[in-house]
Structure formats: structure tokens, C-alpha cells
Amino acid sequence: MSTRTCVSPxxxxxxxxxxxxxxxxxxxxxxxxxxxxxxxxxxxxxxxDNFPSEDIHIEEADIIYEIPNAFPFKGTxxxxxxxxxxxxxxxxNFSLSPKPSFSWSxxxxxxxxxxxxxxxxKANSLLSQLPEAIQxxxxxxxxxxxxxxxxxxxxxxxxxxxxxxPTGLKYNASIGRPIIHKPIIFETLANNPNLPDNxxxxxxxxxxxxxxxxxxxxxxxxxxxxxxxxxANSYIPWGHYAANMADNAIRYNIDSLTMDDxxxxxxxxxxxxxxxxxxxxxxPINAHRNIIPPDDLEILRQTILxxxxxxxxxxxxxxxxxxxxxxxGYAPNNYRLHASHQQIHQQYAMIPAQIPTNEKDSxxxxxxxxxxxxxxxLAYEQNYGCSFFDTYVQAIKNNRRMDxxxxxxQELIIYSDEHIMIYVPKAQTSQWEIxxxxxxxxxxxxxxxxxxxxxxxxxxxxxxxxLSSLNAQLVTHIEYASRFGAxxxxxxxxxxxxxxxxxSPGAFSESQLRWINGHYPExxxxxxxxxxxxxxxxxxx
Numbered sequence: 001m002s003t004r005t006c007v008s009p010x011x012x013x014x015x016x017x018x019x020x021x022x023x024x025x026x027x028x029x030x031x032x033x034x035x036x037x038x039x040x041x042x043x044x045x046x047x048x049d050n051f052p053s054e055d056i057h058i059e060e061a062d063i064i065y066e067i068p069n070a071f072p073f074k075g076t077x078x079x080x081x082x083x084x085x086x087x088x089x090x091x092x093n094f095s096l097s098p099k100p101s102f103s104w105s106x107x108x109x110x111x112x113x114x115x116x117x118x119x120x121x122k123a124n125s126l127l128s129q130l131p132e133a134i135q136x137x138x139x140x141x142x143x144x145x146x147x148x149x150x151x152x153x154x155x156x157x158x159x160x161x162x163x164x165x166p167t168g169l170k171y172n173a174s175i176g177r178p179i180i181h182k183p184i185i186f187e188t189l190a191n192n193p194n195l196p197d198n199x200x201x202x203x204x205x206x207x208x209x210x211x212x213x214x215x216x217x218x219x220x221x222x223x224x225x226x227x228x229x230x231x232a233n234s235y236i237p238w239g240h241y242a243a244n245m246a247d248n249a250i251r252y253n254i255d256s257l258t259m260d261d262x263x264x265x266x267x268x269x270x271x272x273x274x275x276x277x278x279x280x281x282x283x284p285i286n287a288h289r290n291i292i293p294p295d296d297l298e299i300l301r302q303t304i305l306x307x308x309x310x311x312x313x314x315x316x317x318x319x320x321x322x323x324x325x326x327x328x329g330y331a332p333n334n335y336r337l338h339a340s341h342q343q344i345h346q347q348y349a350m351i352p353a354q355i356p357t358n359e360k361d362s363x364x365x366x367x368x369x370x371x372x373x374x375x376x377x378l379a380y381e382q383n384y385g386c387s388f389f390d391t392y393v394q395a396i397k398n399n400r401r402m403d404x405x406x407x408x409x410q411e412l413i414i415y416s417d418e419h420i421m422i423y424v425p426k427a428q429t430s431q432w433e434i435x436x437x438x439x440x441x442x443x444x445x446x447x448x449x450x451x452x453x454x455x456x457x458x459x460x461x462x463x464x465x466x467l468s469s470l471n472a473q474l475v476t477h478i479e480y481a482s483r484f485g486a487x488x489x490x491x492x493x494x495x496x497x498x499x500x501x502x503x504s505p506g507a508f509s510e511s512q513l514r515w516i517n518g519h520y521p522e523x524x525x526x527x528x529x530x531x532x533x534x535x536x537x538x539x540x541x
Contacts, residue, residue, distance in 0.1 A: 002383055004072045005376075006426050009384040011394030013426050015402060016066035024056040065402050067427040070392055073372045075513020077427035081403065083518035088408055094519075094527035096471040096502065101194075103144035128154045132182065133332040139188040140329055148195045155182040155189065158202060166202035169209065178209070184334055190342050191328035193252035204342045205247035216241075217272065219264035219291060225249040226264040228272065231347075236321070237366075240349035243268040244341075251344040254326070254468035259539060261344070262461045267294070269348045270445055270453060273320050274300050276350050277446065277484065280315050281307045298450045305446065308485060317350040319368040319483045320444070326464070327474035327500075338474040338500060346477075353483075370443075370481040374491055381489075389441065389492045396423055401522050409526040415462060419455035422463055424525040429515045430498040432472060432524065434463050443482030443491040456495070462535060463497050469531045474500040 008014045031051040035044050063081040087093065108123055127135070127150055135154075138147055152158075157170040157179040169178040180186045189195055190204040204210060207227060217228030225246040234240045243265040245251045251261060271292050278285050283303055285292075292300065308315075324346040329337035354363040365371075377388040384391075399412045414434065415422040422436050436459045442448050448456065460477075467475055476498045482491040509516055 003380055004068045004076075005070055005380070006068045007070050007380075007388065007392045007395050009386050009391060011391050011398060013067075013395050013399060015068070015426075017402075018064040018066060020058065020061040020064075022058050022061075024058065026052060026055045067402075069427040069429065070425060071373060071376055073376065074427075074429055075515060077429065077515040077517055079402070079517045079520065084520045084523070085403065087519045087523055088403070091409075091523060091527040091530055094470055094524060096473070098471050099141070099473055101141055101143035104138050104142055104147045105144055124150045124154075127151060132185065135182070135185055136188060136330055136334070137332050139185050139192060142192070143194045145194055145196050148189055148192055149199060151185065152189050152195065152199055152203065155185045156180045156203065166199055168202050168206070184330055188328070188330050191252075197250055200250065200342070201247045205250070207247070217243075217268050217291070218246075219243075219268055221260050221264060222258075223249060224258060224260035224264050226261070226268060228268045234349070236349045237355075238317075238350060238352065240347050241268075241272055242345050242347050244345035245343040252342075254344075254464050257344055257461070257464065259458070259461050262457050262464075265346045266453070266457045266460070267291075267297075269322060269346065270301075271297055272348065273350070273445060274304060276317060277304050277315070280317065281311060283307060294450060301446060301449075314353060315484060316352060318353040318485055319351040319366075319370065320348060320481065321351060321368065322346065322348045322479040322481075324477040325475075326477070327472075329474065338476075368481070368483065369478070370483070370491070373480050373494070374482060374489060377489055377491055387490050389490050393421075393437075393439075395426075396421075399426070399522070401520060403520060408520075409522045411529070412521060412525050414466070414525055414528045415459070415532055417455060419452050420459045422459050424521045424528070426521055427515070428517055428521055428524075429496075429513075431501050431504060431515075431517050431519070432467065432470070432499040434467065434497040434528070436460065436463060436495040436497075437492050441490040441492055443489075443493055444484060445481070445493070446484050447482075448493070456493075458540075460495065461539065462532070465535045465539065466528045466531050467497060467499055469535070470527070472499040476500070 006013045006015055028051070033046060033048055033051060036047050037045050039045055065079040065081065067077045067079065069075055069077065104127065105123060108126070127138075127147070130138075135151060139151055142148055158166045159168050159170055161167050169180075171178050186203070190200065202209070207215060213229045213231055215227045216230045219226040219228075225248055227244050227246050229242045229244055230239060231242060232239045245261065249261070251257050274297060275285060275287070275292075278300060281304060283300070285300070325339050325341075326344060327338050328341070331337060351368050352366050354365050357364045380388040396412050399410055401408055401410060412426065413421055413423045416439070418439065420436055420438055422434060425433055425435050436456065438448070438452060438456075440452075442452060445453065445456075464475075478496050478498070480494040480496070482489070482493070504510065504516070
């Protein structure tokens, strides 16, 4: 194949098989034989195996499967056969260890002759004197509310009511900012679900506590309540929006997340995108200080599509981005482990079609990750004379295992209905990557009718619940979408769920887009399907 993709024009997956056997010339000059210690039977353990005298011959080293990603810009996945074989037939073992937890107060009591003698004041004093690395660990991992409240009082200054309950923070009058002594520990505490809710509200959740970002939309239904914040001075050019759970609907883990929450966050996303497009097309909207009902939003979507077909003027903003970071954490050396914030929330923004450059006559096409998909599928069709996405879906449905086509699970699809499919990509970039794709050629949310949008929302909810049930703690979610406007390809919207794995920090392999995996994708898909019946029964029955 001339194109670096695992999707063959025949509707099958194609991949490489490394079966290494090779010779290595020994160029070592000296021997450094030393003792490494002793065996349990008392005999010495010597390192002579590390200093061979002859050249080396490697006979039948581990087999490695090399699977180009379906999309070349995402690199290549390598599966070590020996590791993956060890996981075959053990789908119930696909689970990360739960987040460790402890109580500093209980640990401290173990050192006292009489635990009752440790006064709260003395314990708090000792906590305040601990090195910051240990304080950070307590802030991240303690499940004891007493620990967390004591530490919170040390890292920031609260105001309290007559019942000694926090009502907010104290502010520096000259600059109008809260008095926070240790920002990283403060942020870590604010992301710990075990911090009492009244402290969460006082520290980070109450509107305005984190700054003056205006709330420009909201959604409220049953127990769900969501604010849409405008981040005007954003790291994303032209600003972005954050659909964030409100302080009276606290969601710090996926178990507490409801379908209403996802529906609300996604409705605000659809609504904001369609309103932006309508304004560009001079379509009047009567929705000041109000939410647009789902039926009216669908009518607005159809009106936008009609205007786009009739208009000859290009859109100023012709694309969008969507993402969601779930989970938070810092290592004791202050390295941030994941780009998350308090509460479950999603972010989205509009992207301009082009931007001016230093060369005034040479505007630059702005970046949108969906463009990488568009460029590739155009090249694929030119090379092979067939639709990439039709061929890709065919390959997913006709999938066969790499190790033994006749033994073990064959399916990559976790869940599907008439509108969407949730599946494990053949070449996972995160070891637990899951993707969502429409069953028809719908490239962006503007092309998605209400039934498809509802199906996308439902599939996001299901996928999040599956990964949470496997104890995934840090997950990034991104959307690859086509640009708005005239449809010239069969590009399909893809939503990728990318868990961050404990043993994959993103080192030199990942920087080269070489993704190392220790299981077969079919076995991971089977592990996800095992979780599906319970999720569907609890959430949709």
C-alpha cells in the first residue's frame, strides 16, 4: 500500500509482523564482574551474564505487530505479542488500580501512645509544618475530610458564618484576588472529591470565585444544573466556552454523572455553535436571556443549512472544536498530571477560516484537527478510487484477530445502534482508546439531526461510564470534525476517548507517535462489552 494506513481498499485491516532474529558484534573492551547480592539459599548472585565473551546471536526475539493508524497523522501502534498473549481470555482483568487513599489523621494516631491525646490543634500544627511535597500528596490522595479541611485552612484564608461554616474566601483588597498561599495545593484540594462540598463551593465552585468570566448560558433540568462560562481571554484564539456543572449540582466523578448532565452540556454546545453560525448568516434569533428549546434548535439548524446552500459568501468562522478533560492530579514534584479543573465540564470554541499573517497578502488557513482527516481521506480516494470511511467501517465490521483469526473475540465494536457505533480502533494511540462515529456520512454537529445528536450524547455517556468502571481516572476527549459549509467528502465525525495510563507518561516513543501496547484491541473491546449491560440497565431502563 502506498498510503500509510491500516485500512486496506479491500475493506480489511493490514498490519506488519516483526519476527526478529539477528546478530550483534560484541565491541566491549573490559569485564566488570560484580556481586549483585545473594539468593535466598545463600549463594552469591553474580552479574557475569551481562559480560559475554562472544558476539551475540538473538534467535526468535519477541514478535511485534506494527499497525499503522487508520489516520496516518496519528502515527503507528506496536503490540508486543508476548504481553498481549498473556492477557488473552482474561477480559475481566482489564482494570486499573483504584486511586490509592489514606488518612493522615489516622496515620498520625498510630504513633501516639494514646490516640485521644492528639489534640486537633496539635495535629493541624504538624500538618502545616510538613514539606510541601507531602502536603500535596495528602491533598491529592487523602479521603479524610478532616485532613482536607485542615490543609485547606492552611493554604488559603476563609470567611466563616456564625456556625463556623465557610462562606467564601478573603480577598486582597488592592488587587481583588483571593488570598491563596500555596496555589498548587489549593488546586489539588479543590479537585479532591472528599473535600466537603461547602468548602468546594467556597474555594472554587460558586460563580465568580474564580474570576469575572461571564455566564452567558445555563441549563437546568431535574437534578442537573449547568453554567456556560465565556473565557474571553482564552488560550484558544477568539475565546472559548466552558459548560460547567453548577455549584448546586456537584459532579466530581463519573459515577455521579447523569444522562441529564451530558444532555445539558451538549445542548449548550450545540446551541452556542448554531447561534454563532446564525449570526454570521444574518439569521434572526429571538432567544435573548433564554435557552433555545430542542425542537427550535433543530429548526435553527435546518435554517442554517438552507442559508449555507444559498449563500456565496464564505463563513468567517467555518469550524469548531470540542473537548473534555476528566480527572486531575499533580505529582509530588509539582508536575501536572492532567489538564483538568474542578467539576465535570466540556469546552468548545469557534475557529476562523483563515487568519492574517506577517505577510499581509498571504492569509493562513487556521488549524482544526478535523482538517487532517479531510486531507487524508481525499488522498485515500485519489489513490485507491474508493471512499475511506465506507472502507473503514467495512474493515471494522469484518475485523479478524492478529494472533489467531479463529480463536478469541473478533469484535472491535462495543455498542452500536442505527445512528452511531462505539468501537476500539485497531491501532489504539492510548492503550485504552475508544472512538465514537456516526453510521452515516455526517462530518460535524451541524450536519447531525436531533436523533443523531441525541445518539452522540448517549454514546458519550456510555463510553465515559465504561472507562470509569475500569477505573480510568484521567481521560481526554476530543472531536475530529469537518468544516461547516459545502459537503465535498464523506468525512465522518469522530469523537476519541483517550485515557492516560499509569505506565505511559508520554516519553520519547509517544513523542514520535509510536504507541506501545500490551493487549489486542479485540480483548479490550470484549472487556468493555462486559460492562455494557449493567450500564445500560442502570442508566436507560
